[in-house]
Amino acid sequence: MTVTTTQPQTRTAIPAPGLRTGEAADAARWEELTESVREAGQYGTRLQAERVTRTVLSALGSHVTGEERVSLAQSLPREAGRVIASQIPATHPLTAREFVESVASRIEGSTPATARWDVSTVLSVLAERLGEPLTTRILAQLPPGYALLFGRADLAPTA
Numbered sequence: 545m546t547v548t549t550t551q552p553q554t555r556t557a558i559p560a561p562g563l564r565t566g567e568a569a570d571a572a573r574w575e576e577l578t579e580s581v582r583e584a585g586q587y588g589t590r591l592q593a594e595r596v597t598r599t600v601l602s603a604l605g606s607h608v609t610g611e612e613r614v615s616l617a618q619s620l621p622r623e624a625g626r627v628i629a630s631q632i633p634a635t636h637p638l639t640a641r642e643f644v645e646s647v648a649s650r651i652e653g654s655t656p657a658t659a660r661w662d663v664s665t666v667l668s669v670l671a672e673r674l675g676e677p678l679t680t681r682i683l684a685q686l687p688p689g690y691a692l693l694f695g696r697a698d699l700a701p702t703a
Contacts, residue, residue, distance in 0.1 A: 573621035577669070585665035598627055599650050600666035603643060605631030612681050619674050640689030660693075668695035 575590075582593035601620075605628035608616055613633075617625035638646060648659030671679045671694040683691055691698035 570622045574623040577621055577624060580669045581666055584669050585661065596651070596662045597666050600647060600663050601627040602631055603647050603650070604628065606634045607637060607643070608682055608685060609633050612685055615678055616674070616682060619678060637687050639687050640693055664693050664695065667693045671695055
């Protein structure tokens with residue numbers, strides 16, 4: 545009688561042709577981010593999740609400034625950081641509702657309801673990845689109402 549046992553397969557990450565190891569790792573981080581958005585938002589494809597992620601990050605990049613913007617860009621995969629950093633800071637901060645409407649105007653076929661879903665999905669995933677301290681600092685920079693978009697309770701102080 546012969547007994548065979550299966551050996552666990554190990555997978556070694558092979559960098560994509562032309563990418564150095566650090567670039568491959570960063571590309572993998574971007575893929576992980578967009579895959580998290582795809583799962584959380586229940587998007588049909590990673591390409592759809594990537595498009596939504598870029599759009600929301602682009603909108604967010606113009607509303608987060610100073611040290612928080614730098615920290616945000618550095619905390620994300622390089623591709624996401626570039627999207628954030630490439631935006632010109634807004635001269636007038638948008639309310640959370642206006643922010644969602646601005647995202648809706650950037651996504652073909654979007655409605656305020658679907659844009660709210662898109663924004664909430666991306667920002668909630670970001671909040672998980674950024675951690676409590678940085679998310680709190682970012683929210684302190686934004687007008688009231690953004691906390692819900694980041695998946696947090698929006699507790700207003702009572703008078």
